[in-house]
Structures are given as C-alpha cells and as structure tokens.
Amino acid sequence: MEDVATWVELSSRLMQHGRIMVNCGGTHSETNDGGDGMSQLLSLNDGLWVQNSTIKALCKAFPGNLSWKRVEGEGENYLALTGPLPDLDVWSASVPEKLSWNVKQWRQCRSFPS
Secondary structure (H helix, E strand, C coil): CCCHHHHHHHHCCCCCCCCCCEEEEEEEECCCCCCCCCECCEEECCEEECCCCCHHHHHHHHCCCCCEEECCCCCEEEEEECCCCCHHHHHHHHCHHHHHHHHHCCCCCCCEEC
16 A cells, blocks of 8 residues: 555546545654655644655655545544545535534645655
8 A cells, every 4th residue: 555656557547536535544653754755744633743654655646636534533544535625615514414523624635845
C-alpha cells in the first residue's frame, strides 16, 4: 500500500470521476521523510502531527486530489478518498444525523516541505 506506482496504475483504471476509498491503517512513529524529499504530515484537530506511509504514497499518486480523515474509536486509523474534496456541507446533509459529524472531519491532504 506504500508503492506510489501501484496507486498510479490503479488510478489509470478508474472510470471518469471514479474514486478510491482506502483504509490506511494507523500511524507510524517515524518523523523523517525517508530521504525522498517530501514529508507528508497530517494534522489532527488536537494539534498532534502524525505520519502515515499509505497516505503519503496516495498523496504522491493523486497530487491535489486526496482527502483523509481519522477514524474515531480504539487506536488510530485513517481513511483516504481520492478525487477532489467533496462539498462537506452537502455530503453531511445527505447522510443520517449520526454520520453527519464524521463527514465534516475529512481534510484535504497537503504536502509540507521537509
């Protein structure tokens, strides 16, 4: 799940406006960028910074077209969604009330210089 070329290949097989949603697992304690010149850090609402290698690969394969969210519950787990960030207000209004708050947690993936 950390191979950028695999995600690029999968993106070439998507239908027009198609998307991929991925369970990216948890965080990694590493804080360096592995020497590739790009550190993909994700900000949580509480200000904690984490690094997730799957989201890092997805962000490279889908530059400017990747969103992520932290899954609430036991442990740290993240979801990623390819394509432009959806209109969160419209999406939130179209799901049951119990899910509405979760929809608004999606954030656009941004690269930060190393």
